[in-house]
Amino acid sequence: MADAFRYEVVxxxxxxxxxxxxxxxxxxxxxxxxxxxxxxNATVKSLTPAAVESLGAQIVLANTYHLxxxxxHELVRKAGGLHEFMNWxxxxxxxxxxxxxxxxxxxxxxxxxxxxxxxxxxxxxxYMTPEFAMDIQHDLGADIIMAFDECTHGKTDRRASERAMYxxxxxxxxxxxxxxxHDDQLLFPIVQGNMYEDLRKESIKGALRFxxxxxxxxxxxxxxxxxxxxxxxxxxxxxxxxxxxxxxMGVGSPDCVVEGILRGIDMFxxxxxxxxxxxxxxxxxxxxxxxxxxSCREQFFPVDEECDCYCCRNFTRAYIRHLIASDExxxxxxxxxxxxxxxxxxxEQAKQAIREDRYGDFCEEFRAKxxxxxxxx
Amino acid sequence: MADAFRYEVVxxxxxxxxxxxxxxxxxxxxxxxxxxxxxxNATVKSLTPAAVESLGAQIVLANTYHLxxxxxHELVRKAGGLHEFMNWxxxxxxxxxxxxxxxxxxxxxxxxxxxxxxxxxxxxxxYMTPEFAMDIQHDLGADIIMAFDECTHGKTDRRASERAMYxxxxxxxxxxxxxxxHDDQLLFPIVQGNMYEDLRKESIKGALRFxxxxxxxxxxxxxxxxxxxxxxxxxxxxxxxxxxxxxxMGVGSPDCVVEGILRGIDMFxxxxxxxxxxxxxxxxxxxxxxxxxxSCREQFFPVDEECDCYCCRNFTRAYIRHLIASDExxxxxxxxxxxxxxxxxxxEQAKQAIREDRYGDFCEEFRAKxxxxxxxx
Numbered sequence: 001m002a003d004a005f006r007y008e009v010v011x012x013x014x015x016x017x018x019x020x021x022x023x024x025x026x027x028x029x030x031x032x033x034x035x036x037x038x039x040x041n042a043t044v045k046s047l048t049p050a051a052v053e054s055l056g057a058q059i060v061l062a063n064t065y066h067l068x069x070x071x072x073h074e075l076v077r078k079a080g081g082l083h084e085f086m087n088w089x090x091x092x093x094x095x096x097x098x099x100x101x102x103x104x105x106x107x108x109x110x111x112x113x114x115x116x117x118x119x120x121x122x123x124x125x126x127y128m129t130p131e132f133a134m135d136i137q138h139d140l141g142a143d144i145i146m147a148f149d150e151c152t153h154g155k156t157d158r159r160a161s162e163r164a165m166y167x168x169x170x171x172x173x174x175x176x177x178x179x180x181x182h183d184d185q186l187l188f189p190i191v192q193g194n195m196y197e198d199l200r201k202e203s204i205k206g207a208l209r210f211x212x213x214x215x216x217x218x219x220x221x222x223x224x225x226x227x228x229x230x231x232x233x234x235x236x237x238x239x240x241x242x243x244x245x246x247x248x249m250g251v252g253s254p255d256c257v258v259e260g261i262l263r264g265i266d267m268f269x270x271x272x273x274x275x276x277x278x279x280x281x282x283x284x285x286x287x288x289x290x291x292x293x294x295s296c297r298e299q300f301f302p303v304d305e306e307c308d309c310y311c312c313r314n315f316t317r318a319y320i321r322h323l324i325a326s327d328e329x330x331x332x333x334x335x336x337x338x339x340x341x342x343x344x345x346x347x348e349q350a351k352q353a354i355r356e357d358r359y360g361d362f363c364e365e366f367r368a369k370x371x372x373x374x375x376x377x
Numbered sequence: 378m379a380d381a382f383r384y385e386v387v388x389x390x391x392x393x394x395x396x397x398x399x400x401x402x403x404x405x406x407x408x409x410x411x412x413x414x415x416x417x418n419a420t421v422k423s424l425t426p427a428a429v430e431s432l433g434a435q436i437v438l439a440n441t442y443h444l445x446x447x448x449x450h451e452l453v454r455k456a457g458g459l460h461e462f463m464n465w466x467x468x469x470x471x472x473x474x475x476x477x478x479x480x481x482x483x484x485x486x487x488x489x490x491x492x493x494x495x496x497x498x499x500x501x502x503x504y505m506t507p508e509f510a511m512d513i514q515h516d517l518g519a520d521i522i523m524a525f526d527e528c529t530h531g532k533t534d535r536r537a538s539e540r541a542m543y544x545x546x547x548x549x550x551x552x553x554x555x556x557x558x559h560d561d562q563l564l565f566p567i568v569q570g571n572m573y574e575d576l577r578k579e580s581i582k583g584a585l586r587f588x589x590x591x592x593x594x595x596x597x598x599x600x601x602x603x604x605x606x607x608x609x610x611x612x613x614x615x616x617x618x619x620x621x622x623x624x625x626m627g628v629g630s631p632d633c634v635v636e637g638i639l640r641g642i643d644m645f646x647x648x649x650x651x652x653x654x655x656x657x658x659x660x661x662x663x664x665x666x667x668x669x670x671x672s673c674r675e676q677f678f679p680v681d682e683e684c685d686c687y688c689c690r691n692f693t694r695a696y697i698r699h700l701i702a703s704d705e706x707x708x709x710x711x712x713x714x715x716x717x718x719x720x721x722x723x724x725e726q727a728k729q730a731i732r733e734d735r736y737g738d739f740c741e742e743f744r745a746k747x748x749x750x751x752x753x754x
Contacts, residue, residue: 041699042696042699043705043707045706046423046706046710047707048687048710050687070699070702070703071674071695071699071702075675075695075699078677079695080677085693085695085696085699086696087691298455300455310425310427314464316456316462318452318462319419319462319464322418322452322462323418323420325447326418326447329706329710330422332706334425
């Protein structure tokens with residue numbers, strides 16, 4: 001194990017087994033469970049790093065695929081790495097680009113060696129291999145980096161899912177070999193296997209052989225019902241080592257974060273808070289709120305009365321609705337702050353419940369209050 | 378004179394007659410010369426009020442015309458006024474909407490009574506009179522409000538300019554009558570007269586009859602050469618009372634602010650800093666810089682080495698160019714901070730030079746360094 005990284009479990013909830021831990025990295029300690037805001041292009045959309053930090057963020061994500069295409073990993077290296085480039089001096093995690101190569105690139109051609117794809121920006125041709133994904137991430141210099149994986153969508157058949165899962169394991173071996181000696185960065189293997197229980201088990205067993213101090217669960221929240229995702233987490237849980245954090249990639253919504261923690265997940269990320277904000281919508285304690293709606297026009301009270309964020313402490317729904325109706329950027333900016341803070345505060349509340357051995361009760365209370373089917377009120 | 382307002386001259390530069398003053402308002406003291414960031418729709422575009430305050434802003438502008446159309450002055454009144462609505466608790470100034478009615482509205486029809494126009498938002502019909510412009514501004518509740526004026530563009534002929542100037546004076550009388558008793562808001566008359574020296578003189582004499590503790594100079598920076606604007610300011614200068622601030626509306630660029638202060642102007646506003654920022658351009662000590670340009674791609678140093686703003690202290694041109702190239706909002710946001718701070722810092726430097734009786738030298742130094750003809754480098 002790289003000396004720079006260490007994970008310790010601080011507390012396990014007697015009621016549920018949910019846990020609090022600490023992941024030590026070269027840029028600071030991350031207390032889990034943690035929600036990681038996404039900064040795809042080396043910026044959490046519309047927010048300054050100072051604002052992101054003020055929301056309680058401990059770590060942010062950036063995207064290997066996007067940064068490779070623009071501005072290029074070599075430019076980021078010349079800038080002194082991602083931390084310097086984007087002026088974020090706490091931990092950073094980069095994903096491998098696998099998910100984006102499979103979901104965003106056009107005209108891709110996959111072989112065991114790697115993936116040919118065209119840039120969504122200018123159509124230029126590119127070739128990504130496990131080794132190159134490591135090289136890029138070494139240049140970007142994030143604290144935590146991801147193995148290059150083949151991600152399948154929710155309705156992939158068994159045969160294709162199995163092929164992708166085994167290919168991901170073979171690619172992992174090549175990633176680990178290329179990563180040798182880069183002890184200041186921690187490589188997370190990624191578990192795949194789609195919605196097939198036996199494939200998931202095979203995948204986690206294979207992935208854990210290369211896990212030093214953490215691993216990722218990929219290929220969930222890709223279109224399947226939430227219950228299916230929860231079942232997959234239950235299938236994987238018996239295989240989790242205690243001494244490393246478990247990262248559920250691309251998740252999620254407030255309810256998925258609460259249910260994920262219940263199932264032993266330590267790390268989450270999702271573009272939902274900023275994407276919803278740009279569409280004029282907000283998380284609230286009672287469910288989602290479409291602030292854009294006319295019903296908010298004369299609501300001279302905060303988006304969420306219970307929230308402690310800059311947006312909720314200082315602005316009314318009426319003002320934010322006016323900003324959104326006037327196409328003013330500040331509307332999405334304030335809602336981004338709120339939505340990110342909402343998820344971070346949720347993990348803080350979860351930790352408090354775990355400390356008090358009442359995380360099961362916390363889940364019940366949350367489910368009774370938070371209606372995730374609501375789209376706007 | 379309304380008791381809530383008072384202006385005192387703190388220092389006059391022995392070299393130039395340029396001055397420092399203090400304008401006392403119900404929401405705090407404004408030290409002049411001052412640059413006022415523009416928040417057209419009750420938001421300084423892309424910036425939180427906390428960010429605007431951190432730039433050293435003492436007062437912001439909002440726009441009567443825009444806020445009347447959306448969200449409506451009655452909604453703002455219900456919200457508790459503009460200060461509450463936009464969460465800005467320092468002074469606010471609203472313009473009267475005159476300029477926008479004449480520059481932005483379509484199908485307008487002007488009579489001595491008022492102006493018919495169509496909304497740029499939905500084409501709906503509206504009728505603005507001097508009395509209604511006052512009523513709206515009373516509902517908005519800014520500290521400083523503007524009389525309703527007829528603004529002419531730079532190439533208006535003498536006859537039309539004269540008619541507009543006298544109409545503006547007649548409207549001023551009606552504004553002042555309607556404003557009676559609203560002692561918590563200060564009404565600024567507006568000087569018009571286009572580029573005709575005798576009309577300007579007539580206008581300022583008429584306007585000053587209704588000036589309590591400040592007045593505005595409108596109808597400049599509307600397309601005429603800068604030398605013509607400076608000449609008009611020289612024509613007006615002998616008429617300025619000492620005991621009230623002089624506000625040059627819609628100005629300006631760094632060079633116009635420096636030259637305006639030299640000619641006795643105390644207050645400035647302009648959309649240029651935020652508009653340039655949205656277009657990827659920045660003020661610098663040496664002239665304008667197009668950060669969007671490829672030349673900035675590998676410039677790992679700040680937009681302006683001499684600037685003390687959050688943008689320049691923390692980010693490189695290379696990063697900001699990356700944000701702009703990636704259509705990331707943070708790019709314009711950081712440049713907005715910088716550009717506003719640049720103008721505010723310029724007034725702070727001007728005040729220091731005035732205190733030291735060397736504002737003439739300051740102007741020379743500024744002119745030698747700052748090339749306002751540069752569009753990008």
